[in-house]
Amino acid sequence: MSTGHPIPMVREVMTERPVTATPGMSVLDLYRLFREHGLEACPVIGENDALLGIASRVDLLRMLRPNREFSALDVKAVSSQTVRDIMRYGVVTVEPEDPLVTALDLMVETKLHALPVVERQGGNRFVVGLITQEAVLRALLPTPIGSRP
Numbered sequence: 001m002s003t004g005h006p007i008p009m010v011r012e013v014m015t016e017r018p019v020t021a022t023p024g025m026s027v028l029d030l031y032r033l034f035r036e037h038g039l040e041a042c043p044v045i046g047e048n049d050a051l052l053g054i055a056s057r058v059d060l061l062r063m064l065r066p067n068r069e070f071s072a073l074d075v076k077a078v079s080s081q082t083v084r085d086i087m088r089y090g091v092v093t094v095e096p097e098d099p100l101v102t103a104l105d106l107m108v109e110t111k112l113h114a115l116p117v118v119e120r121q122g123g124n125r126f127v128v129g130l131i132t133q134e135a136v137l138r139a140l141l142p143t144p145i146g147s148r149p
Contacts, residue, residue: 010103011096013139014117014129020045021055023084027063030055030083040113043127044087051118051125053087060086093118093125100139103131 019037021030021044033039034057041056063086064078093116094103103115117129 008100008139009096010094010098010100010117010131011129013100013103013135014096014131015135016129018043018116018127018130020049020127021083021087022046023052023082023087025083026079027060027081027083027086028079031060034060040132042114043091043116043130044083045127048124049127051091051093051116051127053089054091054116055083055087056113059088062086091116094131095119096128100136104136104140107133107136 019033019039019042021033021042023044023046030042033042039057041054043051044053044055046052063081092106092110092112094106096117096119106112106115114130114132116125116127117131118125119128120126
């Protein structure tokens with residue numbers, strides 16, 4: 001059953017100029033970024049905003065899993081870790097002109113909370129935005145009458 005409403009494009013829903021991390025940033029600074037901005041994940045960028053990878057709260061949790069040889073968390077070892085040590089390099093992305101359903105499908109299939117939005121130039125992908133599950137839900141679900149968007 002069609003409602004006659006066109007499906008928006010990623011560019012209409014994405015957050016432009018998202019918070020990003022760099023590979024040399026400490027994991028403690030990354031965690032601070034997550035807390036200050038309410039993030040689940042953020043793109044990791046190199047020169048000229050070229051996408052290198054992504055780091056998420058799950059990556060931080062994975063880093064904190066106790067080594068099976070030790071019974072306690074080594075705080076010194078954790079504080080010496082950088083984003084480069086925990087980030088994932090194979091990044092699922094979308095482009096601004098993709099239909100929003102493309103982002104929705106990728107999020108459902110991969111269980112990712114956020115996808116970097118990139119523009120391709122040469123052999124690089126440059127971060128221009130971020131799209132989250134919340135943004136997709138807000139764009140596709142009607143807001144109940146009497147509630148705030």
